[in-house]
Amino acid sequence: MTATEAPASSPPPGAAPALTPTLRAQLRRRRPWIVIAVVLLLGALVLLVVQGGTRAPGPALGAENPAPAGSKALVEVLRVQGVQVTEARTIDEAVDAARGGATVFLYDEFGLLGDEGLDRLASAADRLVIAxxxxSPLERxxxxxxxxxAATGPLDDVACDLRAAERAGDLSDGQRLLTVDDAASADGWTGCFRDGDFGYAVVSGPGIAGGDVALVAATTVFTNERIxxxxxxxxxxxxxxxxxxLAWYLPSPADADEAAAPTLADLTPGWVSPVMVLAIVVTIAAGVWSGRRFGPLVVEQLPVQVPAGETSAGRARLYARSAARVxxxxxxxxxxxxRISAxxxxxxxxxxxxxxxAAATATGRDAASVDRLLVSHAPAHDREFVELATQLYRLEQDVRRSIRPDHDEPTRQTGRRS
Incomplete structure (x- = not known):
């Protein structure tokens, strides 16, 4: 746009348009942050895709989980051999199946089943296998x-007369161990697949109501990957x-014993409360000490005065640093x-x-060029910004000369007397 051309979109009379950066300028200025945001978004999408592709299709030791950590292979073999396998979704379903004569398989990965649930299950089941x-289950x-x-390697020392252990003969590596003390041995608990003097991979014994309970220390023998x-x-x-x-029971959060869940006070160490009280007392004392007054308030002058020019220069440096030309x-x-209005x-x-x-009339300039200088034109770079600032100064000087034409023109002295 030249000085003689009218602006493409002039503001309505009586309104001063606010010059703000265009969308393209804002995008150009924020390009690094936009690139970072796009990279983070793409990384999150890739992570979601990878997690979605590698996520197991079911819980660990799930009866219908074909993943390496699942137990679908074992369940299908049992069904082929004529065992009716049902999944118990709740503790009530597991207890009902146990009372009907079913063997109950229990794997409580997150320790959700409380003492009451363990007692109900052990009392109702004639055969209970816990992986x-x-x-908590051991204590109860x-x-x-x-x-x-953990065991040191594969185990081949059966060391018991449990029929299932004798038929197995040996176990692969990846087993975990349990120990049986003298009191437990006296109560009828025996261990199978001994790993030297370290412990046993399987321990069996009597349940609460006289049924049989088998404790398998690791999940290795039940997983699709190692079975x-x-x-x-x-x-x-x-x-x-x-x-x-066979009732296949994996406890869910709905089976958790809410009454047995620890409260915040139970989880808080005993020294926390005294320390918090001491911290509150010290904070109040420090506030009183720091806020004390020695007498009436006294009004006094500040020892330093900041000239207005320094404030303007500081703001200019901030504008220059952020490239805020507009x-x-x-x-x-x-x-x-x-100043022109005054x-x-x-x-x-x-x-x-x-x-x-009024400025165009006083200086004799074209109204469109004055409007372009005072309102409509936005600089594209620093050099154009400096040129606009210089033109603003010249316009103001022209207005000043127009109202006081003789003020800035000195009288020429010729040295001759008329």
Whole structure:
């Protein structure tokens, strides 16, 4: 647009358009952040796709889970052999199946089943097989049987007369161990697949109501990934296929005992409350000490005065650092419009259009060029910004000369007397 051409879109009379960066300028300025956001978004999408593709199709030891950690292979073999396998979704379904004579398989991966649920299940089941028992099932159902770490390798020392263990003969590596103390041995608990003096991979004994309970320290013998190794399959089928019905029970959060869940006070160490009280007292004392007054308030002058020029220079440096040419130009234009309005004795309520028209009339310039200088044109780079600032200064000087033509022209002295 030249100085003589009218702006493409002029503001309505009486309104001063606000010059703000265009969408393209904002996108160009924020391009690095946009690139970072796009990269993060793509990374999140890739992560979701990878996790979705590798996520197991069911829970660990799930009866219908064909993943390596599932147990679908074992369940299908049991069904082929005539065992009716049903999944118990709740503790009530598992107890009902146990009362009907079914063998119950329990794998409580997250320790959701409380003592009451364990007692109900052990009292109702004639045959209960627990995979990878935790501390609570051992304390509740098999006192004296304790966890003893991992086995050193494959196990082939049956060391018991449990029929399923004798048929298996040996187990693959990846087993975990349990120990049986003298009191547990006296109660009828025996271990199978001994790993030296470290412990046993399988422990069996009497339940609460006289049924049989088998504790398998690891999940290895039940998983799709390892069931075909050594005698794992023979042990799993022997333990779970002892009856015509099998209830496959994996506790869910709905089976958790809410009454037994620890409260916040139970989880909080005993030293926390005294320390919190001491911290509150110290904070209050420090606030009183810091906020104390020694007498009435005294008004005094600040020892330092900041000149207005330093403030303007500091703001200019901030504009320059952030490349905010439009904001800086707006400030220059606002100042120039105010001074031109004061020079031309325009009323305080005069809008930008009136100031532009009055300045064009006073200086003899084209109204479109004055409007372009005071309102419509936005600089594209720093050099154009400097040129616009210089033109604003010249416009203001021209207005000043137009109202005081003799003020800036010095009288020439010829040295001659007329």
């Amino acid at each position: 990878e028992p935790g501390f 159902l098999a006192p004296g049987v304790r966890l003893a770490g 075909d190794e050594a005698g794992n399959a023979a042990l799993a089928i022997g333990l779970l296929g002892a009856s015509d019905e 904001h800086a130009l707006d400030q220059l234009r606002i100042g120039a419009i105010r 020079l031309l004795r325009l009323p305080r309520g005069a809008d930008v259009a009136e100031v532009t028209a």
